[in-house]
Amino acid sequence: MNGRVDWVAHGVLCCGVLLFVLPLWLLLAGATQDAGAISRGELSLLPDLRNLGVFWSVLNDRAPGGAPVWHMLLVSAAMALAIAGGKIIISLLSAYAVTFFRFPFRMLCFWTIFITLMLPVEVRIVPTYAVMADFGLINSFTGLAMPLIASATATLLFRQVFVAVPDELVEAARMDGAGPLRFLRDILLPVSAANMAALFVIVFVYGWNQYLWPLLVATDPSLDTIVIGIVKMIGQDSVTDWNRVMATAVLALLPPVAVVLLMQRWFVKGLTEGEK
């Protein structure tokens, strides 16, 4: 702005950061404590800098017959990318269709899609598994990602964005002789860039953090995701090396942060496009 420091903004944001980064910080600090500290409830706020090597050492961790941590990170990344990419593409297209066209059963289509918002996969897991088995998709990468791609959230978001596009803009585009697909590419995509970036971050993390479905549908250890790997490390009826669990959890946070950083630029891009 005009050179003045916006103290109010900094104050509010610092409070927010404090509130929301605390768990993150605890994770980092916890990773460097001794293995039993967490079991004793000794959640120290001060990381023990001598133990930073733990991050490197968990990277090559592997349970007997299991995949190493870096491999699980790759599987998670692939799954999250497939889900995020798939979701955004099909939701963008269907929201476009429902908003800018009239076709038979249009609203039925919308509500059919919308209803997938309800009933998380946990509730319909047994029948969903049966469907996947019928398709022969159990224990495959496709089976891992496919059922999670259908998404009402993304469709609803794009619909909201599209509904807000001024009619004049649509008219003007039509005057210019733009067909429906060119309109989508030249007008709608730039307008929704910021939201698309936001959505990508959210959906990527959603895919990244899936647990129950991958656990059930994949039995091949080479399909283990990092979240399954983390849960596997939390000992049942035995000791848990909490420092290693936390270190793995910190590593599992890196790809999502990369995505956030990458998408930051898109936010700014959305801004400049909006100024046109």
Next chain:
Amino acid sequence: MERRTIFAGWVLPVLLVAPQLLLTVFFFLWPAGRAMWTSLERQDAFGIRTEFVGLDNFADLFADPLYLDSAVRTVGFCAAVAVLAMGTALLLAVFADRDIRGRAIYRTLLIWPYAIAPAIAAVLWVLLLHPQIGLVAHGLKAIGILWDYKLNDAQAMTVVILASAWKQVSYNFIFFLAGLQSIPKAVIEAARMDGARGWRRFRTITLPLLAPTMFFLIVVNIVYAAFDTFATIQALTQGGPGKATETLMLKVYRDGLINLDLGSSSAQSVVLMLGIVVLTALQFRFIGRRNAE
């Protein structure tokens, strides 16, 4: 709800909507339909003996005063979570949208916690909030508050609301931010020229332009609070003490996946779904329409 200007033809739109629809039918409608059929049956966990019982499962639910208590509790819980999560996020987003130094860092730090694996987040909450050994307990003890959410209903409810809302703030923040970014700077500038500032500018210019995002987030937050908070509650209180923090979805989850009472669990999901569908339809009708006009 309706646009005046539209493109002609129906082949293209049907092609566009087809992939989404197919996925929905195969991976949602079909299994959800099967699950719903189960609500009319009594069956054992493995589905070996099934018996059609009509609406018995529903009748049992509504005859159970504990279930009705849960329903009332769920409404309050959802409202609290949605208001808290959206209010906090909007506040942070508005300030993060300002032209200040280090805003990229603020943004990243505010979005990042969303990525913590739920299994780990649950462990952190349990430890942070532990009545005896948690940091929060130590802090509260220092100011003279007796903290024991394992046996105190109100504290237990506060804990699950805070933890549930906390998880959704980053989500809301990022969409509010995207919404704010999409508002053309020119509009804000014009308002500034007109002398509108501070709260008035926010209320008369920003808020209306944020309406589509707001509407989207209201729907998503209510659905989140109703359907996606059960894992957090299960980890923290398991619905206790007594039934003080049992929401409808937690009961669906427990009856379906732990108690293996599939008939009742399915009936409960049907009730819950109908409730949310009605609620959202009303929103579309009243808020959604006002938006578009």
Next chain:
Amino acid sequence: MSHSVHRRTLLTGTAALTAASLSGVAAAQGAKTKIVFWHAMSGPLGDEIGNICKAFNAAQAEYEVEPIFKGTYPETLTAAIAAWRAGQAPHLVQMFEVGTGSMLAAGPAVKQVWQLAQETGIKLDPEAYIGGVRGYYSLSDGRMASMPFNSSTAIMWYNKDAFEKAGLDPNKAPTTWTEVIAACRALKAKSSTPIPMTTSWPTWVHIEEYGAMHDLPVATKGNGFDGLDTELKINTPPFVKHLNRLLEMSKEGLFKYGGRDAAAGPLFVSGEAAIIFDSSAARAAIKRDGKFNAGAALLPTDPDVNPNPINSVIGGASLWTMTTPKRTAAEYKGVATFLKFIGQPEQDAHWHQVSGYVPVTFGGWELSKKQGFYDRNPGTDIPIVQLSRGKLTANSKGFRLGRMIELRNIIQEEMEKALQGQQGAQAALDNAVARGNKVLREFEKSAKG
């Protein structure tokens, strides 16, 4: 192109072969029959299961067991149910003890151990297994339904350092509830720890174990072993008196409720609580993570309820053989061979010693004694002593109740309301019985279909 055509013919050809001859073909080709084993052991115990399977695979040439982690016990059960419904069940699945009623009601989905032994001709002798362990997983007539694997029991853990500070003998744990109260008062007076006593697993310890050791029925029909029309009996005077004692202790500041299931565990490990009732399997965590001397002791009893307390019941899990339409005789034989393998004294003793669970066979127990394990690790025999105390009765065999997790939870809910002061001990247990019986009737209907 030609490659894929070739593959397709090959596939059709394979499918055309009957299932029975498949194993012959596999054997002729030198391939091993694969046995899939789903388990719920995470952390170091998950690794240990991997080692057991490796040992089995190395010990013979015909079968190969593949262990796969499927989450917590309830998640593993859900996975098994979903897979069975889709015809893709694993050969073996590890199932917690409270799921026994549901698994037994699963009829054709499982092949009980006695059936498996009969069909494969591989002898799996029930007599080799310790009574208190075997009983839980057997039918009323003694035939084994599932294979005991990881078993523990609830015992008392106490902080020896805190006892010493309170002027109590650290090597003499209280044995009766009267002594426990006295010890707690001493602990409180000297404030050696902020909390004198807490408990994990409220229902398991204070209803199930309490009932078994004092030879009191928790439910009618021999705790459910003799029929699905069983009803809870936990609102009788001894149970009410015991719950009332906990309520009084809570009021006096001697007992701190730490939450449901295993939630109270950290209270003891952190040194906050001087006494905890918890699973014997908590040993590894207590020993490594606790910064004090911990002692293990028998659960306290009430001599005026029963002067000669008998055995406690187990917790933990057993292995169930599951069916699919395509399963071959060779596969079942592989499962039986594996079950026989893990029941050998060397294997059982090894698993017992590395895991902290009790041995499930007499052979494993004897071998561990001979190897001097209990001399080297004082206190590790406490759970076995408690499990084999007295003569097994209908009340101490275990529980065969449907939807047992739900029952446990209902009892915990009512206990919590009592601890909050909303209701007395009698009312709490009356409510638990009323609500629990409703669940039992529902289960009865669904299991009879």
